[in-house]
Amino acid sequence: PYVDTKVILENADKHGYGVPALNINNLEFLHYIIEAGVKKNSPVIIETSQGAMKYAGNGDFRKGAEIFVKMVKAFADEVDIPVALHLDHGKSFEHIVAAIKAGYSSVMIDASEHPFEENMKITKEIVKIAHAAGVSVEAELGQLAGIEDEAVAAENVLVDPDEAKKFVEETGVDFLAPAVGTSHGAFKFKGAAKIDYDRIKKVKEYTKIPLVLHGASSVVPEFVEIAEKHGADFGGAKGVPSEILQEAVKCGINKVNTDTDLRIAFVAGLREFLNANPKEFDPRKYFKLAREYTIKVITDRMDVLGSTGKA
Numbered sequence: 001p002y003v004d005t006k007v008i009l010e011n012a013d014k015h016g017y018g019v020p021a022l023n024i025n026n027l028e029f030l031h032y033i034i035e036a037g038v039k040k041n042s043p044v045i046i047e048t049s050q051g052a053m054k055y056a057g058n059g060d061f062r063k064g065a066e067i068f069v070k071m072v073k074a075f076a077d078e079v080d081i082p083v084a085l086h087l088d089h090g091k092s093f094e095h096i097v098a099a100i101k102a103g104y105s106s107v108m109i110d111a112s113e114h115p116f117e118e119n120m121k122i123t124k125e126i127v128k129i130a131h132a133a134g135v136s137v138e139a140e141l142g143q144l145a146g147i148e149d150e151a152v153a154a155e156n157v158l159v160d161p162d163e164a165k166k167f168v169e170e171t172g173v174d175f176l177a178p179a180v181g182t183s184h185g186a187f188k189f190k191g192a193a194k195i196d197y198d199r200i201k202k203v204k205e206y207t208k209i210p211l212v213l214h215g216a217s218s219v220v221p222e223f224v225e226i227a228e229k230h231g232a233d234f235g236g237a238k239g240v241p242s243e244i245l246q247e248a249v250k251c252g253i254n255k256v257n258t259d260t261d262l263r264i265a266f267v268a269g270l271r272e273f274l275n276a277n278p279k280e281f282d283p284r285k286y287f288k289l290a291r292e293y294t295i296k297v298i299t300d301r302m303d304v305l306g307s308t309g310k311a
């Protein structure tokens with residue numbers, strides 16, 4: 001069934017596991033996420049960026065939002081696992097309202113590049129509108145480095161747990177994404193991978209709401225290697241290892257944003273298949289390995305995060 005993201009995340013918070021939040025831009029990735037969720041009997045949070053809305057609507061983000069809601073509901077109505085649709089990194093008021101109007105389960109207002117008071121003011125306004133429409137809200141405190149779809153964020157600015165407490169109390173936001181050392185994309189760490197567990201624990205203790213880890217892709221070496229063997233150039237790619245994700249979940253993370261891992265698995269399978277099948281041009285065939293690898297990276301993540309069997 002199609003559910004509110006809050007239902008999924010409150011259960012995850014109560015039982016101490018993580019749920020993968022998986023980005024889509026097209027039908028194929030949606031297919032693979034649903035297949036993985038059914039296979040693992042895991043809840044799934046599907047998420048789209050503002051750019052994905054524009055892409056699906058061929059330039060018209062309001063159309064794209066409507067298309068995604070219809071696509072996700074069509075699948076969600078057919079399966080027994082809970083499925084939610086979330087707007088990821090909503091920055092523009094118009095995109096957030098379009099997602100609410102189209103029927104998204106939840107929206108993120110990402111005002112984290114603004115000063116604390118401004119972030120709080122903007123978030124409060126979005127919470128008022130979204131809650132009036134029965135839609136839950138995610139916000140971000142602190143900043144991740146790396147590319148956030150349309151804007152390059154500044155340096156890593158880690159969350160201040162005392163600010164988090166005030167922020168959640170004043171805004172009524174449903175989930176919070178504290179910046180704790182990760183970043184978006186495939187090149188997350190210059191040195192050893194590490195995140196600030198102590199900050200996660202403090203934010204959890206002070207806010208007592210479901211927490212979100214952004215930039216959580218592991219950049220799985222197996223698929224990086226396959227992609228590079230078949231012409232990709234991902235030199236220096238490094239992500240968040242599974243053990244770190246598991247510790248983050250123990251500290252209070254419940255929604256685990258994952259985009260890069262799906263992209264790398266898919267392109268690894270696509271490159272490998274095309275190189276091995278020069279005569280193939282049937283679109284129902286040439287995504288065969290891309291589909292297999294993408295489903296594998298998602299089902300492995302469900303096992304790592306503990307959402308397997310929780311639907």
Ligand SMILES: O=C(COP(=O)(O)O)N(O)CCCCO
Nearest residue numbers: 185214215216217257258259260
């Ligand atoms: O936090 C994440 C996931 O980050 P990643 O999958 O790159 O680790 N997202 O919000 C997904 C979109 C960001 C661009 O990839």
Ligand code: NA
Nearest residue numbers: 110112113140
């Ligand atoms: Na941000």
Ligand SMILES: [Zn+2]
Nearest residue numbers: 184214215257
């Ligand atoms: Zn993110």
